[in-house]
Amino acid sequence: MAQADTFSTAEACVDAVLAKVGKRVVLGLPLAIGKANHFVNAIYARAERDPEISLTIFTALTLERPSASSELQRRFVQPLLDRLYSDYQDLAYNQARRKGLLPKNVEVCEFFMQPGSFLHSPSAQQSYVSANYTHVPRDLLDRGVNVVAQMVSPAPDDSGDFSLSSNPDLTLPLVALAQASDYPHITMVAEVNPQLPFLGGDARVGRKLFDFILEGDTFDCQIFPAPNPPVQLTEYALAFHIAGLIKDGGTLQIGIGALGDAICHVLRLRHGNNRDYREILQSLHGDGEHRLCKLPLELGVFENGLYGASEMVTEGFLHLRRAGVLKREVCGDASLQQLLNAGKVSDVVDEKLLIALREAGRVQCPLREEDTKFLQAMGIVDPSYSWRGHKFLDQNGELEECDLHSSGGRKKLLGACAGRKLPGTWLHGGFYLGSGAMYKALRELPAGEMAGINMTAIDFINELQQDRALKIAQRQHARFVNSAMMVTLNGAVISDGLENAQVVSGVGGQYNFVAMAHELPGARSIITLPSTRQSAGHIRSNLVWEYPHCTIPRHLRDIVVTEYGVADLRGKCDRDVIVALLCITDSRFQQELLEKAKSAHKVEGGYEIPAEFTNNTPERIRSVFQQGHRRQLLPYYPLGTDLTREEAQLAIGLKALKEEGRKIWELWPLLRRGRKVCKSQAPEYRDIHACLERMEFEYSDTFEHRLEAYLVAGSLLLNLDNDRLLGDVTDPTAAE
Numbered sequence: 136m137a138q139a140d141t142f143s144t145a146e147a148c149v150d151a152v153l154a155k156v157g158k159r160v161v162l163g164l165p166l167a168i169g170k171a172n173h174f175v176n177a178i179y180a181r182a183e184r185d186p187e188i189s190l191t192i193f194t195a196l197t198l199e200r201p202s203a204s205s206e207l208q209r210r211f212v213q214p215l216l217d218r219l220y221s222d223y224q225d226l227a228y229n230q231a232r233r234k235g236l237l238p239k240n241v242e243v244c245e246f247f248m249q250p251g252s253f254l255h256s257p258s259a260q261q262s263y264v265s266a267n268y269t270h271v272p273r274d275l276l277d278r279g280v281n282v283v284a285q286m287v288s289p290a291p292d293d294s295g296d297f298s299l300s301s302n303p304d305l306t307l308p309l310v311a312l313a314q315a316s317d318y319p320h321i322t323m324v325a326e327v328n329p330q331l332p333f334l335g336g337d338a339r340v341g342r343k344l345f346d347f348i349l350e351g352d353t354f355d356c357q358i359f360p361a362p363n364p365p366v367q368l369t370e371y372a373l374a375f376h377i378a379g380l381i382k383d384g385g386t387l388q389i390g391i392g393a394l395g396d397a398i399c400h401v402l403r404l405r406h407g408n409n410r411d412y413r414e415i416l417q418s419l420h421g422d423g424e425h426r427l428c429k430l431p432l433e434l435g436v437f438e439n440g441l442y443g444a445s446e447m448v449t450e451g452f453l454h455l456r457r458a459g460v461l462k463r464e465v466c467g468d469a470s471l472q473q474l475l476n477a478g479k480v481s482d483v484v485d486e487k488l489l490i491a492l493r494e495a496g497r498v499q500c501p502l503r504e505e506d507t508k509f510l511q512a513m514g515i516v517d518p519s520y521s522w523r524g525h526k527f528l529d530q531n532g533e534l535e536e537c538d539l540h541s542s543g544g545r546k547k548l549l550g551a552c553a554g555r556k557l558p559g560t561w562l563h564g565g566f567y568l569g570s571g572a573m574y575k576a577l578r579e580l581p582a583g584e585m586a587g588i589n590m591t592a593i594d595f596i597n598e599l600q601q602d603r604a605l606k607i608a609q610r611q612h613a614r615f616v617n618s619a620m621m622v623t624l625n626g627a628v629i630s631d632g633l634e635n636a637q638v639v640s641g642v643g644g645q646y647n648f649v650a651m652a653h654e655l656p657g658a659r660s661i662i663t664l665p666s667t668r669q670s671a672g673h674i675r676s677n678l679v680w681e682y683p684h685c686t687i688p689r690h691l692r693d694i695v696v697t698e699y700g701v702a703d704l705r706g707k708c709d710r711d712v713i714v715a716l717l718c719i720t721d722s723r724f725q726q727e728l729l730e731k732a733k734s735a736h737k738v739e740g741g742y743e744i745p746a747e748f749t750n751n752t753p754e755r756i757r758s759v760f761q762q763g764h765r766r767q768l769l770p771y772y773p774l775g776t777d778l779t780r781e782e783a784q785l786a787i788g789l790k791a792l793k794e795e796g797r798k799i800w801e802l803w804p805l806l807r808r809g810r811k812v813c814k815s816q817a818p819e820y821r822d823i824h825a826c827l828e829r830m831e832f833e834y835s836d837t838f839e840h841r842l843e844a845y846l847v848a849g850s851l852l853l854n855l856d857n858d859r860l861l862g863d864v865t866d867p868t869a870a871e
Contacts, residue, residue, distance in 0.1 A: 145177035166195035169302030171326035247641030304565035332577035336589035372698035384439035385612030399451030400773035448564035464559025517550025626692030809849030
């Protein structure tokens, strides 16, 4: 391949791309933060001006800066835009799509949308592609993709290499699939951003991968931050139940959001504050006779640790690593990993390791050339040796026998590698997304720690088809944790859409992980959801009798967790599945759902829900966490936040206010409490007044603005527990 052309402006790069591929452009973009925003905006602007250009954009999870649809939201959002997103460039196609202004010659297809963001966008709903994450490279080729544009990070050395960093997930398998199928050349565009953390491993690629490169100060921009959301007690209750299913020495996959943060924090508690962890979990655990789940509660600390294999790498994994939880490392060879699993060898390079590999048939004696390459790649044989027939040429030009029979021969082969730790991976990921603090932590990771992270192709993470023996050896006791919107009583899972066929998000990798859990020995799929949701002031059950469609069919049912417990559904008959799910349903909805099951003859007419499961109420959950010092152990922001203290408090109050969703005259009790707070100068209201000042309500001179101030103050008064906030939020503006 010829030397890549380099440009300092996106417009010039667009000229070169169009000259190379013509006016029909099928543009593949990474999901989330890996998009080449400057290039994408330039080619979209060109297509807007030139109707002869046909532009199809195929992507997922298009991120955009927070927006405000009301004055109340504007007061909260505007300072965030100024501080966190000051030089982030929004994608123009997304704004046009939201407003229904996409030109006829432009189509935007997403296989996963920012959750809930495009429910009212006809263009987004009509162009949604329902696909498993791992099938996207195939779908891109079927669509005729001819351009890929990706943000990359420059190597810190003089190699000229780049890192796909946040997004090797689809790029690596797409390139491999295209090469394997003799697909026409795909034009590759790199947009170089030094602020993107440089990750090595599979994500490191040569400059020759790209046809065109965008470099310069214009592209040196902050990475899109996703501030950590506040964690409520419901998420913590879920997290404790989930943590009780995760075996020491196992494998962990989780997603982004409050629940993921809660799980990571509770796992830290289990390891570092085990007594409190045990007491809280056993207080929440009402299934004393293990009627719903036969798996024993996992209560111990992490002596062997966990290994992460997650399509999405979240900030919580870095916290687990620092806490000594994510410390189980895996190697890249099935035979060696099996020996490590069985305890036949340690992770220290010694003669015993060479003997074990020979006895397992992984290498021969004398060593073949392929044996030598393998052992040197694994850091076992001295890299200075060069294979010559049945002998080695050492660095002094002398020939040595490739002998594993004698101790002297083995010691010579080990050379400088003797006594070293085997290189290992503690986290495999497909893409990452998180807060500004997460990106900073990745940029500052010591080289030794960074070497343990391998961002790689999504088919490696989400499937067993390739390297099956290796993945089985690596993914011991795997727990794949995924969130759902609803679960039917027959065990079907709804995660991506509404009953009217509107898409909320997408399938993503959830089906992959559920299916893999049924194939992988010792693995379990854990579907999590709060038992209820609040909508327009009404409480609704998330466990339902039926639903028009599902994301995960009932024949793949496994483990379902709500804040009230764990239901193990694998291998159970329909009747037992239904009664298990009823036992983790909010008690306000149990009888209605039970009657539907009885009327359908799925449960016997005389069945009654056992007494220990009839007190599934929010009050019981709160009572567990209000005992002693437990609240202080469960902060709203366990992993920290990019928000200031006042913003962190407001995020809690405004979220609760949004969930109320009622007309203003129906919120009179809230208004009355809020008015009292606004009029009072009592010390206990000092934090609320600071929040109102952050929202600039101290200057409110209209009746409408005063009512809004009262609502915010009332919501903060009712929903904010400062015992859970103190010590967990720092002001990111303090150092400015």
